[in-house]
Amino acid sequence: MVSRRQILVTGGASLLLLGGGFGAYVGTRSIAKAQQPWKQAAKGFGDPRLDALAYAILAPNPHNRQPWQVRLEGDDGFIVYCDLDKRLPHTDPPNRQITIGFGAFLELFRQAAAEKGYRAEISPFPEGEPEPVLDSRPIASIKLVQDPSVARDPLFSTILNRRSTKEAFAPRSVDDAIFAKLQSMAFAGQAELTPSLITTSDVEQVEKLKELNWKAWSVEYDVARTQKESVDLMRIGAAEVNANPDGIDISGPMMEALRLGGIVSREELATKGSTAYESGISMYKEMLDSTSSFGWLISPDNSRTTQLQSGAAWVRVNQAATALGLAMHPVSQILQEFPEMADLYDQYHDYLAVAAPARVQGFFRLGYAAAPEPSPRWPVETLLLNV
Incomplete structure (x- = not known):
């Protein structure tokens, strides 16, 4: 090898x-040009919607597809759509992972709006939840309402430093005290979020999860169409x-x-x-x-709205990890829903004792590593449909 x-x-x-x-x-x-949106977010545009959107587009999303499209409405609202060409038909056939990315996008928008004194009124899937795949119907409609009493989110300050760290971690596991802080910080004031976070540094469990993850990654890498989707x-x-x-x-x-x-x-x-x-x-x-610790998010069901909530929980965990000096890296191949992954998908859920309608929505490595450079992003203005 x-x-x-x-x-x-x-x-x-x-x-x-x-x-x-x-x-x-x-x-x-x-690649400084492609990283410029991270700097632009801190500068703003002078329009509260665009100012908050500049942070929202920094959300984690599968294969960094950035599938969001925005149509501004009036002076205080906008509609979010999925760019259907940005879906991942082979590794994400039902568009579940893409929807989770939208949940992260909406959560960062909410945080950024609150920081400027605006309440984001978010209505998910105003024309109904698209099934079995996403379609031309909107993901959400959003209206900004100026509200000096809106609570600022302490995790907002982590947005520009949040990363997905696709590197080897230091040989050090995360201890229970840090896990408790991670849980508290990620879900503070978020009683409406239904996904729950489970973490482990148990050596036997970590080894089993590494074994399952390696098998799942190998399947995705070995199946020609799923590997090609990534290579392309x-x-x-x-x-x-x-x-x-x-x-x-x-x-x-x-x-x-x-x-x-x-x-x-x-x-x-x-x-x-x-x-x-x-x-x-x-x-x-x-x-x-190099992994000594894992975490995963369990949702009570798998509706599109729950997938959005899972994305909000995902990015909040990532932000809390950032605040605690933890590295986080998604390894969700085993959650992909193409036929060749089905047996491992079932093995994984059985091992974690997660039975339908509940399901694992995100699986990630946790540990310690130097933060990488920010990922490339399209500028906000390229994602606006009516500009």
């Missing part, structure tokens, strides 16, 4: 072969990331070397046995093996 060290050595050799000027070239590759959404190098700042960002100086050296490309990533393909396996296994 090819290790991360081996692919980096190979990439370094390619850089040398390409000549001395190449190092200077890759050193200039930056990879933005390889700074030029691709800046031109199309959604999908899966794989940039940085070494990635520029690997890309220009022909070692990393979509074709190579999709070819079983290639250096790039095998390195993906090695890198994920190394990351998973």
Whole structure:
């Protein structure tokens, strides 16, 4: 099996072969343009809706698809729709994960509006819950009402620092006292949220969950159509990331070397046995093996409205983790609903004693690691339908 060290050595050799000027070239590759929305959120636009939307678009969402579209209504309202081309038909056939992303989006909007003294009146699915997949009906309608008495959310201050940390964690588990703080901070003042958070650092349970997660990740990686869905959404190098700042960002100086050296490309990533393909396996296994703690969210049912609530709970847990100095990384492959995953999906729910209509809505690693750079985002103005 090819290790991360081996692919980096190979990439370094390619850089040398390409000549001395190449190092200077890759050193200039930056995705700062694609990260600009994180800075713009702090600056604002002067319109309370756009100011809050600038924070909402920073929400975590599957494969960083950023499926939100917004139609402004009057002076104080707007409608949120799903960009149907941003769904994940192979890994997320019922659009459950995409809907959870919208829940995170709406929660960050609510927090940002409250920070400016506005109450966000959010009506989910005003034309009915779309089933079996999302359609052209709106996800939510929102109206802002100026209200000096609206409670500010203490988690708002974490939005710009929140990350999904897709890296190996330090060899240190999360203790029960930190878990208790995580629970308290994430759900403080949120009695209406029905999903519940479960966490563990129990060695035996963590090992079993790692085993199940590894099997699930391997299934997604081995099934051609699900692996291709991810590969097609990879933005390889700074030029691709800046031109199309959604999908899966794989940039940085070494990635520029690997890309220009022909070692990393979509074709190579999709070819079983290639250096790039095998390195993906090695890198994920190394990351998973470093895990000493897990968490998961259980909902009482699986309605679309509950999925939105699960997204709100998800991002709040992520924000609370940020405040506590914890890294958090979603590993929800085992929750995907394509046929080849069905047996593992059932094994996982049985192991956690979660029976229908309840279900696990999110599964994630928790631990300690340095925070990565912010993920690319489309600017707010590109998501407005009537501008």
